Amino acid sequence: MRIAVASDHRGFDTKKRLLPWLASEGRTAHDHGCVDTNVVDYPDFAAAVALQVAMGQADLGLLLDGSGIGMAIVANKLPGVYAVDALDTVTSRRAREHHHCNVLCVGTDLLSDSQVREVINAFLTAKPGEGRHLRRIEKIRAIESVWCKPIS
Numbered sequence: 001m002r003i004a005v006a007s008d009h010r011g012f013d014t015k016k017r018l019l020p021w022l023a024s025e026g027r028t029a030h031d032h033g034c035v036d037t038n039v040v041d042y043p044d045f046a047a048a049v050a051l052q053v054a055m056g057q058a059d060l061g062l063l064l065d066g067s068g069i070g071m072a073i074v075a076n077k078l079p080g081v082y083a084v085d086a087l088d089t090v091t092s093r094r095a096r097e098h099h100h101c102n103v104l105c106v107g108t109d110l111l112s113d114s115q116v117r118e119v120i121n122a123f124l125t126a127k128p129g130e131g132r133h134l135r136r137i138e139k140i141r142a143i144e145s146v147w148c149k150p151i152s
Contacts, residue, residue, distance in 0.1 A: 008034060032045060061075065
């Protein structure tokens with residue numbers, strides 16, 4: 001599983017601690033910035049990860065900022081990207097199982113490091129559901145095919 005990871009300045013310290021944990025769990029994570037705690041604009045980094053997922057160069061994306069809200073908004077602008085801002089394991093797991101989300105946004109100002117790891121682990125270990133869940137995702141994809149320009 002290829003995981004594209006990025007943060008803004010608010011999520012940088014958590015990301016720095018998170019990357020070694022992901023590696024210790026046997027997960028391959030590619031860091032797409034930012035590189036320190038200097039103030040940056042979150043759309044730049046959210047778009048970089050979302051593009052990797054949209055183009056199939058990453059299986060999943062992980063975005064870390066203060067609240068998770070802004071990065072989720074940006075990521076959801078790209079066709080084929082289903083981003084969720086999750087602050088608990090139930091939401092994180094259901095986002096994958098019920099909604100086939102492929103980008104997780106986490107508000108690092110709102111959770112401890114151990115909570116961040118729990119939310120991420122729930123997302124990474126959940127599997128997209130079949131049946132009614134897949135039927136609904138297919139309807140979302142049909143809407144995208146009408147209203148969203150494909151990424152080439």
